[in-house]
Amino acid sequence: MADASLWTALADPHRRAIVALLLERPRPVGEIVEACGLSQPGTSKHLKVLREAGLVRVRQDAQRRVYALEPAPIAELDAWLAPYRKLWNRSLDALGRRLDETARETATREAPDDAPNDLEGPTTKD
Amino acid sequence: MADASLWTALADPHRRAIVALLLERPRPVGEIVEACGLSQPGTSKHLKVLREAGLVRVRQDAQRRVYALEPAPIAELDAWLAPYRKLWNRSLDALGRRLDETARETATREAPDDAPNDLEGPTTKD
DNA sequence: CAGGCATATAGCCAAAGAGGCATATTGCCT
């Protein structure tokens, strides 16, 4: 499943950095190499991983290869995340936790009928 | 930066499976072991990773340790995702919602017994 | 057609990670 490679691809900080770079605008390899401070082959390898995960696409411009973000896989991530979003919305409400970029604050104080995830009790953390 | 460990934690399919399990409800270790078909120590190790990433919380109930999802880190993921969401929304608009149906397709689930379970959330496409 | 860029691939090494088994630890029960 491509899902696996998606997570694997984004697991690496350098690759997330590259993805962030490409969010701003498409870029040729040289630029990416310079930005993330790796060797050119190393960067190329990361780009390969991103390519195979479908996260980026390449356009050839003479000798340059211009990489650009591919939106679909990230949408996939978003879809994966969806079920969890309602969970932390509930918690956010309960704990009064403030998160920077939620934008989902609908003030829906519905009482959870089953309340599957009550994380209370003596929380023994590590 | 808990971010790194967050991605690393979710990079593993077994750990994503565990997280999916805990989305339904909190569970003791034994149940998780059974569900993901790994050895008990192996499962425990995964739980440790999730714990250290802040993704789960433990409540001690007699000899049992009941694990539950911690919403905040997933919210963090959502925050990370936010800038990209704009991007693919744009594309979605441009492509005439073709991606939308891709993202909303439902996946078939199978009951995990001893097989490698893919109880990941709404696995999209493929 | 030779030369030079820009990028990809191949080969190699060290480090991390996932998995298993055996064992320690902790709490309950008799």
Add this chain to the structure above:
DNA sequence: AGGCAATATGCCTCTTTGGCTATATGCCTG
């Protein structure tokens, strides 16, 4: 106290992966 049940840790192995250097490929230009 002794034993069992549930979970965590240590240790070992094997595979994967990230990084590098060296080399191949493709494309443009003189």
